[in-house]
Amino acid sequence: MHKYRTAIFVAGALVVAMALDWALPVLVTDGSVRQLVMLAACNVVVALSLNVINGMAGQFSIGHAGFVSLGAYTSAVLSGNMHKWLGGGDATLARSFIVVPACLLASAAVAALFGFIVGLPSLRLKGDYLAIVTLGFAEIVRLVIGTAQVGSGGETIGQAMSSGGALHALSVAVSKLGGQNGYMGPDGQGLPLYAGPFWVLSVTTLACVAAWRLKFSGWGRALRALREDEIAAAAVGVDPTRYKVTSFVIAAIGGGVAGGLIAQMRDGSYLVNPETFNFQASFDAITMVIIGGSGSVSGAIIGGIFVTVTVKAIEQLQNTSVAQLIRGPHMLGTFELTVDLNALRMIIYSVVLIALMIRRPEGMLGERELGQKRPGPRPKSEPAVT
Amino acid sequence: MRVDHPTRGKLELPAGQPLLEVKSLQVSYGGIRALKGVDLHVMPGEVVAMIGSNGAGKTTTLKSIARLLPIGAGEITFAGKRINDTATADLVAAGISLVPEGRAIFPNLTVRENLEVGAYLHRDRKAMRETLEDVVALFPRLGERMTQEGGTLSGGEQQMLAIGRAMMARPALLLLDEPSLGIAPKLVMQIFESIKKIANAGVTILVVEQNTRIALASSQRAYVLKTGEIAMEGPSAELAQNEEIRAAYLGG
Numbered sequence: 001m002h003k004y005r006t007a008i009f010v011a012g013a014l015v016v017a018m019a020l021d022w023a024l025p026v027l028v029t030d031g032s033v034r035q036l037v038m039l040a041a042c043n044v045v046v047a048l049s050l051n052v053i054n055g056m057a058g059q060f061s062i063g064h065a066g067f068v069s070l071g072a073y074t075s076a077v078l079s080g081n082m083h084k085w086l087g088g089g090d091a092t093l094a095r096s097f098i099v100v101p102a103c104l105l106a107s108a109a110v111a112a113l114f115g116f117i118v119g120l121p122s123l124r125l126k127g128d129y130l131a132i133v134t135l136g137f138a139e140i141v142r143l144v145i146g147t148a149q150v151g152s153g154g155e156t157i158g159q160a161m162s163s164g165g166a167l168h169a170l171s172v173a174v175s176k177l178g179g180q181n182g183y184m185g186p187d188g189q190g191l192p193l194y195a196g197p198f199w200v201l202s203v204t205t206l207a208c209v210a211a212w213r214l215k216f217s218g219w220g221r222a223l224r225a226l227r228e229d230e231i232a233a234a235a236v237g238v239d240p241t242r243y244k245v246t247s248f249v250i251a252a253i254g255g256g257v258a259g260g261l262i263a264q265m266r267d268g269s270y271l272v273n274p275e276t277f278n279f280q281a282s283f284d285a286i287t288m289v290i291i292g293g294s295g296s297v298s299g300a301i302i303g304g305i306f307v308t309v310t311v312k313a314i315e316q317l318q319n320t321s322v323a324q325l326i327r328g329p330h331m332l333g334t335f336e337l338t339v340d341l342n343a344l345r346m347i348i349y350s351v352v353l354i355a356l357m358i359r360r361p362e363g364m365l366g367e368r369e370l371g372q373k374r375p376g377p378r379p380k381s382e383p384a385v386t
Numbered sequence: 387m388r389v390d391h392p393t394r395g396k397l398e399l400p401a402g403q404p405l406l407e408v409k410s411l412q413v414s415y416g417g418i419r420a421l422k423g424v425d426l427h428v429m430p431g432e433v434v435a436m437i438g439s440n441g442a443g444k445t446t447t448l449k450s451i452a453r454l455l456p457i458g459a460g461e462i463t464f465a466g467k468r469i470n471d472t473a474t475a476d477l478v479a480a481g482i483s484l485v486p487e488g489r490a491i492f493p494n495l496t497v498r499e500n501l502e503v504g505a506y507l508h509r510d511r512k513a514m515r516e517t518l519e520d521v522v523a524l525f526p527r528l529g530e531r532m533t534q535e536g537g538t539l540s541g542g543e544q545q546m547l548a549i550g551r552a553m554m555a556r557p558a559l560l561l562l563d564e565p566s567l568g569i570a571p572k573l574v575m576q577i578f579e580s581i582k583k584i585a586n587a588g589v590t591i592l593v594v595e596q597n598t599r600i601a602l603a604s605s606q607r608a609y610v611l612k613t614g615e616i617a618m619e620g621p622s623a624e625l626a627q628n629e630e631i632r633a634a635y636l637g638g
Contacts, residue, residue, distance in 0.1 A: 218506060225492045225503045231454060232490035232548075236555060237478030237507045295494075367494060 006209060013205040021093065021198035035267040036312045038197065041204040042261045044304035047288035048211040049254020055295035056220060057247040058227030059122055060131045063138030064285045067252045069277035070114055070141060071107035071259025073177060076272045078103045079264050080185035083192035096194040100264065107260030108253045115252020119245040138282055146274035150179040182273035190270030195261050203261060207254060211297045223247055284311065291356060293363030298370040310348055399465060405430045405559055405590050411460035413450050420446045422614040433591045435601040435622060437635060438611035444594040445487060448563050452484040453477060479507055483557035487564050489544040493537025497528055500536045500547055504554030521550040524580050542573030560584065562593040566600065578604045598635035602626040
């Protein structure tokens with residue numbers, strides 16, 4: 001029984017996800033709330049993957065949005081073209097079984113490639129210096145897509161290739177991503193949203209299981225050992241080079257898959273925009289990991305949900321009755337009070353982070369998992385000599 | 387305890403051939419020559435100590451053998467194979483385990499995880515469990531603290547953990563760097579008792595130690611290092627009687 005626990009759990013989760021695919025629109029009539037639930041699930045994948053670098057490997061990446069962005073664009077371009085090829089129309093569940101896996105695999109592959117490239121400097125750089133490389137990477141992705149010259153004639157990539165060579169073809173290809181206005185599919189009609197609750201929830205579940213197994217596998221132990229002491233890790237046979245680069249590739253794959261889901265999320269946006277994956281997004285991802293507790297899988301899940309809900313809920317709140325109540329006529333009479341709730345979000349963030357740093361410097365869970373006891377106290381039998 | 391290293395079969399040496407041999411090893415830190423041609427060898431099954439004062443080059447020698455320092459000149463061979471260009475991580479598979487200086491354990495991993503990482507190269511779970519039992523039998527204290535984080539152990543227990551972790555790889559040769567450093571005297575005795583047990587099980591040991599008295603008492607042969615050179619070598623019992631050594635290292 002114990003042997004098949006994970007398999008039973010995954011199978012159960014798939015059934016639940018399938019049921020929710022049908023039931024969620026019935027249960028939750030508000031599209032924005034559905035979007036929030038799905039986005040929270042996607043962000044859990046973002047947090048879980050960043051946790052591999054920032055938590056387990058002990059590196060510090062502040063450019064995770066770069067991988068998410070690459071995954072989102074890859075998935076958007078591929079799903080848009082596949083949808084066109086399949087004849088357009090509705091994004092049905094049946095078709096999603098062709099489109100979504102293909103797109104997520106492509107997202108993972110592209111992100112993995114860039115994860116490898118960004119991971120290479122991690123062999124020579126540590127701490128702040130590596131952080132700057134990751135930040136630079138995310139900004140390059142955002143700016144290359146965002147500043148592309150859009151509408152440079154109807155030149156196709158093939159024509160560009162023959163007229164101006166590979167570099168010109170590449171710039172034409174990038175410009176087809178819509179630049180600052182975002183990408184809306186090959187015909188500019190909006191992206192097909194194939195990833196319903198079934199896909200979002202089952203991929204998230206698989207990511208959770210994978211992250212859990214990774215942490216407690218020999219691989220995860222070796223990676224955490226490397227974080228603690230590189231020489232000692234090498235002394236037990238852990239090859240630092242291989243582990244550092246692999247951790248970047250794995251984190252990038254997770255980020256890419258999350259981006260791939262976000263691009264096609266049902267009830268989500270019909271376009272992908274480079275500004276969605278700006279520094280703020282990378283920072284949100286770090287907050288998710290730190291709030292939950294660096295290195296903790298359940299912490300990353302909690303952090304992912306918490307941050308998404310705060311960010312989005314406050315955005316939503318802007319239009320609800322609570323905000324009307326604050327804004328509307330009250331005791332002050334004619335005095336018009338405007339409250340920008342988006343600004344409030346940063347205040348909530350700050351308060352939570354400051355409180356956490358004081359009460360729990362290691363995040364809600366530290367490196368532990370939900371249900372794990374705190375490690376025992378230091379024994380008093382023998383005084384420590386240092 | 388069982389010490390059937392997986393590569394043991396390949397380590398059958400012709401009679402008289404040392405397990406570890408270091409020939410005219412030279413190492414420099416920047417422009418300073420820390421080792422000026424060190425020669426030493428360790429026979430299979432031996433416990434060999436390296437003693438000497440601060441800065442004599444003991445740890446430098448051990449670190450060079452463990453491939454943590456670039457070698458200037460000279461040759462290191464293990465079981466007849468040159469290991470000058472072998473990466474530290476690959477030495478473990480060859481049969482060499484290092485216990486680094488200063489109890490380099492993994493503080494945020496539990497004691498069990500620390501030990502399991504030690505068996506990192508062994509995919510065989512059953513064999514790993516057996517080795518784990520052996521290590522716990524060797525250090526019962528560790529058995530009591532399996533679920534505790536390594537960083538919460540006392541200094542002596544951390545050293546036990548570091549040695550236990552190295553033993554998890556079932557090495558043919560164990561390199562120990564200053565096992566007594568900063569540890570309460572009572573525990574130093576215990577740790578050297580365990581080292582003796584490990585040796586009795588057939589593991590070859592090269593130990594660097596500042597505590598000359600205990601190093602000579604628990605080894606068969608010893609090398610005395612002085613300013614980057616071997617000043618003296620011989621059976622430990624003889625060195626312990628040597629007037630010069632008594633005066634310099636044993637306090638008369």
